[in-house]
Amino acid sequence: MTFTTTEPPLWALHRDLIAKTVRTDLTHAFHPGQPHFPAFPDEKREMPFDMSRGDGFNVHLYTIVGQWGTHVDPPVHFVAGARPLDEIPVDEMILPLVVLDITERVAADPDAVPALEDVAAWEARNGRIPEGAFVALRTGWGRRWPDPAAMANKDEQGVSHYPGWSAEVLRYLFEEAGVTAIGHEQTDTDPGLATSAGDFSLESYVLERDRWQIELMAHLDRVPEAGALIVATWPKPQGGSGFPARVFALHQAD
Template sequence: MSVFTMSLVDLSHPFDPERMSIPPGLPQFISCPIATVPKDGFSMHTVSFGSHTGTHIDAPSHFIADGKTIDQIPLTALVGSAVVLDFTYKGPKEVITWADITKSPHADKIEPGIIVLFHTGWSKHWAADEQIYWDHPYLSPDVAEQLIARGISVIGIDCASPDKSLLEPPWNFPFHLAFLGRGGFIVENLTTLGELGPKVMVNLLPINLVGCDGAPVRGIAWK
């Protein structure tokens, strides 16, 4: 069966300047018309945003000086089978450990090359409550080490970060450093993971921004 005849699920938040969760101090999304159909015969906009705005992917160069940039990520790493792990029972600022993952009913589906998606349910707070969105559950560094050891190079999560979201210094990103530092890739701010089964096919390809440390993703899953 062709993928185009299957049911598609959009895993990305819209780029909507009126409804986005962007950390304080980071660039806001701006979309400005520079031509209109009534005046110019065509429509065109300039757009401006940070490389880690909305649903996006972190390349290793986000934290690793000589790490891969967005254009160096293999396309094959970002399209394929994914396992969805449910941690919606975790509360604000609760940690998800490797021991938690081993207790998941679908932990046995974690195998080399698969994409691991962490469903926290936190996407429901996107653009709704600017404080609680940053109080999401997070992953402990041992999760990064265990996943890399099992041949996992891509993870996604439906909240702002796999680390605690710290809105002021001192900054601390142990999961990012452990996972990106070992060549992994992280997709953040996913949504609608609750509509997926435990194992699906996904496409998490970003805009090909040469030399950049992050880029927006229009993620999709199909069943």
């Protein structure tokens, strides 16, 4: 049998992407007992149907807060009446990926945050940050997962020491570069010194701009600082204020 139908262009593109790119999962698998914001309850997991008990299939019942594991924060998470998850269009879920790397500085000082000099150095190497990009902060903190104590990194006074974003860099990204979203490896947008004092002003700044973010990202050390694409997806609860996300990057092997 001879087939003469021309291959649809998107199928050809998919075959080309699979052949020429690496797909890197940027998501932690969530589970009870994992690191999380201390005010949140732990996950509860039950099996109302269990094949080991003689049922015909397996079904899990999960009881979790929306901000659980690698998750998305939509604007409504901090801003009443702002966009919930179901109003974020799929057009915003496939974006150019920019990675700002401050891993070496964090290794010497866990309270380190990015500076405008880090952005300028990135742009000197790669060109201007693309408008509409997703910018991820690589700190090396994801290597501490899933140890809650290591992630919180509290001192004897109970103050957390972990990296976060800085106001000057976020202002540049959203007001000058026009990025769509950000992400990071830590539990919070704000550094540990701020969150320990109840200060979440940087997260408020992001969500008040009608932008969204991904928290608790994984494996940012496996993707290049420029040239990759990120795909960020999540379920679509009506009016949802947050949910575990599945996030991955497509990039060249080198």
